[in-house]
Amino acid sequence: MSRAFLKNESADDPVVIPARAPLPPGATNYVTLRGLALLQVELIELENERVLAQQIDSEDAERTRQLALLTGRIANLNQRIATAKVVDAREHPRDEVRFGATISLRNRATDAKQADQKLTIVGVDEADASQGRIAFTAPIARAMLGKRVGETIVLPAKQGTNALEITGINYEE
Structure with missing residues (x-):
């Protein structure tokens, strides 16, 4: 049977470090205060995992592979944290959609009794x-940036377009 159909990895396989969510080329790595805290917690957890893996009294290939994977993930995460630009949403104008905003949207094509999507x-x-x-790189986020309550954004949908009205903007974290 081909190895492509087997889930077993051997210690001799090359270490593949999972990629983080991509940023478009040249884009600034904006993060919320919450987002930076989550990255820092993830880093602490990975470093603790690496310390535990180093304490295992063994020199087998699987341990070496695990350490290489953890070291790579920590390096990627350190790079992401180093390039992070924290945006304090509390400093934004309250009446305009910016990074960190929670936006309430109502689909104009559906029944008005339907709850707003946030x-x-x-x-x-x-x-x-x-x-x-x-x-912030998602098409819907880009369409909302700079809009105000009462404005409508139009997005492509399976059957034509979808019109969403902005019914609220909130900047509480």
């Missing part, structure tokens, strides 16, 4: 669509 514009490492946190 999205928060965050850094790429903090983004989690299932939690309503979208990266």
Whole structure:
């Protein structure tokens, strides 16, 4: 059977360090205060993992592979933290969508009784669509930047376009 169909990795396989969420070329690595704190917690956890792995009294190839993986992940994370530019959303104008804003949106094509959708514009490492946190690089975030309550953004949809009205802007973290 081909190795491509096996999930087993051997200690001799090259170490592949998972990539972090990409930033567009030349883009500044904006982060919220929460986002920077999450990166710092992740770094502490990885460093603790590496210390534990180093304490294992063994020189086997799997331990070496694990240490190389952790060292690579720590290096990537240190690079991301070093390039982070913290944006304090509390300093933004309250009536305009900027980085760090939580925006309430109402789909203009659906029933008005439907609850507003809330999205928060965050850094790429903090983004989690299932939690309503979208990266500032996402098309919907770019469409909302600079808008105010009452304005509408139009996005492409499967069947034409989707018009979303901004019903609220909040900057509480």
